[in-house]
Amino acid sequence: MKYLRSIFVLFYCLVTSCVTEEDAFDKDISNPEKTSFVLSVFDYYQVNDNNPSKCFEFIYPFSVASNKNNRINFSAKQGMNDFFNLQNSKFFANSVVFPFNVVLLDGTLLTVENRKDFEELLSTCEIPSFTTRTFTETDCVQFEYPVEVISETNSDQKVTITDSETLASFASNPTLEFPVISYPVNTNFGTTINSEFEHLTLLNDCQTAIENSVCPEFEIEVVDFGDAFEILNFLIETENDKIPTETIWTVNGEVIDGESRPFLQFDFTDLNNRSRFGELRYDVCAKAFFEDCLIEREVCVVANFESEVNENCLKDIDFLITTTDVPGLLNFEALFEPEDEDNTSYVWTVGGEPIGEIFKKVSFQFDNPGIYFLCLSAREIGLDCNSNQGNNFPTKCIRIGIDENLAPITCQTLVFILPTISNSEEGRYNYEADYSALDQSEIVYTWSLDNRIVPDVTTNKVSFNFNNPQTYEICVAVSNPNCPEDTEIRRCVTTVVRPEDIAP
Numbered sequence: 001m002k003y004l005r006s007i008f009v010l011f012y013c014l015v016t017s018c019v020t021e022e023d024a025f026d027k028d029i030s031n032p033e034k035t036s037f038v039l040s041v042f043d044y045y046q047v048n049d050n051n052p053s054k055c056f057e058f059i060y061p062f063s064v065a066s067n068k069n070n071r072i073n074f075s076a077k078q079g080m081n082d083f084f085n086l087q088n089s090k091f092f093a094n095s096v097v098f099p100f101n102v103v104l105l106d107g108t109l110l111t112v113e114n115r116k117d118f119e120e121l122l123s124t125c126e127i128p129s130f131t132t133r134t135f136t137e138t139d140c141v142q143f144e145y146p147v148e149v150i151s152e153t154n155s156d157q158k159v160t161i162t163d164s165e166t167l168a169s170f171a172s173n174p175t176l177e178f179p180v181i182s183y184p185v186n187t188n189f190g191t192t193i194n195s196e197f198e199h200l201t202l203l204n205d206c207q208t209a210i211e212n213s214v215c216p217e218f219e220i221e222v223v224d225f226g227d228a229f230e231i232l233n234f235l236i237e238t239e240n241d242k243i244p245t246e247t248i249w250t251v252n253g254e255v256i257d258g259e260s261r262p263f264l265q266f267d268f269t270d271l272n273n274r275s276r277f278g279e280l281r282y283d284v285c286a287k288a289f290f291e292d293c294l295i296e297r298e299v300c301v302v303a304n305f306e307s308e309v310n311e312n313c314l315k316d317i318d319f320l321i322t323t324t325d326v327p328g329l330l331n332f333e334a335l336f337e338p339e340d341e342d343n344t345s346y347v348w349t350v351g352g353e354p355i356g357e358i359f360k361k362v363s364f365q366f367d368n369p370g371i372y373f374l375c376l377s378a379r380e381i382g383l384d385c386n387s388n389q390g391n392n393f394p395t396k397c398i399r400i401g402i403d404e405n406l407a408p409i410t411c412q413t414l415v416f417i418l419p420t421i422s423n424s425e426e427g428r429y430n431y432e433a434d435y436s437a438l439d440q441s442e443i444v445y446t447w448s449l450d451n452r453i454v455p456d457v458t459t460n461k462v463s464f465n466f467n468n469p470q471t472y473e474i475c476v477a478v479s480n481p482n483c484p485e486d487t488e489i490r491r492c493v494t495t496v497v498r499p500e501d502i503a504p
Contacts, residue, residue: 032065032095036130037118044127046084055125056102065095092197135171140206144186152178165496169471215293216242220301236262244288317394319376328366328406336378343381366402433460433476444479469499
């Protein structure tokens with residue numbers, strides 16, 4: 001019935017000469033070209049109809065075509081306004097006749113002769129294109145993948161989007177000319193979007209809902225230091241004491257699994273956390289979601305222990321492992337130069353349990369095969385490493401494998417540590433390959449970025465400054481002479497850098 005009403009109103013406009021309509025395009029007149037820019041401009045023009053600062057005005061006559069292949073000629077602004085009220089999901093403008101003219105707010109006359117000119121008009125007036133909105137405004141309209149994207153100028157050119165990360169990467173660096181989504185598409189809420197106009201309507205409704213959202217302000221408060229300086233408690237505080245329905249906590253960009261409450265207790269000196277996050281600066285962030293709020297907001301605080309760290313607490317420490325003639329019996333020797341050797345004790349642990357000796361050279365008997373976590377910590381009497389920077393005595397941990405014959409495994413498994421951001425303002429990402437071997441001096445690391453070898457880096461750590469928002473693949477390969485020749489020791493990780501992650 002609504003489509004019939006649209007035809008009736010269009011007929012009324014034809015009678016009143018606001019609009020003329022042609023069922024077939026005249027061959028001697030330029031044919032309309034389909035472009036999603038029409039949706040963007042019409043949407044902007046309708047919203048800003050009475051805005052004296054509107055970027056431009058059309059110069060009439062001006063012609064478009066509908067998705068039903070009806071050509072519509074506007075002879076005056078009133079006709080266009082009437083047409084705006086006619087549009088719906090089954091009848092809408094999706095093509096334009098080039099050239100057409102507009103006059104900008106400063107009085108400049110501009111002739112739009114093709115898609116490139118049309119795109120420049122949108123850019124000049126800071127009007128986000130329909131395609132940009134569909135690719136970036138995904139908070140309310142979330143796709144059910146895969147989604148097919150085609151070129152408006154050549155529908156045979158296609159790209160299949162398989163997930164949200166691929167979509168973000170394509171949006172920042174499209175590989176098609178004038179890309180648009182191929183409809184229909186499904187959303188993860190079970191809704192089917194059948195056309196560009198339906199998609200635009202959903203985006204606008206979502207934007208209105210976001211603007212009308214009731215979203216409380218919130219901040220993160222460090223409640224206390226617990227029973228030890230190294231344990232910090234973080235609490236979300238909101239206006240009117242509203243409680244979030246869900247909270248996502250991150251430390252240095254890594255999501256803390258299993259923590260969805262508005263409260264986080266984190267032990268910064270836990271050995272596992274230390275190997276994951278570093279030792280000095282921690283960016284603790286919370287994304288809080290509230291009822292009746294559609295805006296995703298994130299608040300961060302910094303737990304910075306750097307200024308209070310004693311330099312002697314940060315000395316490099318390592319250890320040497322040697323075998324014996326007794327199966328499972330290994331010798332360990334600390335490689336460390338303390339200020340006062342006579343007043344330094346060495347705490348050796350295997351699997352978190354002290355082995356009972358505090359000397360620089362010790363032995364340990366492994367009775368069962370498996371992977372063990374071996375740690376060494378040097379404790380110097382009189383050296384205070386227990387202030388609020390946590391327990392930061394010089395410490396070194398590795399994994400060591402023991403095979404069925406109780407012999408150490410010389411060809412270990414490479415465990416790839418996810419990246420951390422050392423300074424979010426500079427956008428610097430650090431990567432570390434965690435690989436344990438009896439003789440680290442024999443190991444060579446080869447890093448690559450998007451299949452290109454990173455020169456002059458042969459250690460287990462590498463850093464990058466990413467200047468472009470896109471998806472990067474970082475890989476590391478380990479060369480271990482103790483492994484069989486056909487053994488591939490290689491791991492990769494993908495990092496998605498968003499526009500907001502790039503330093504201004």
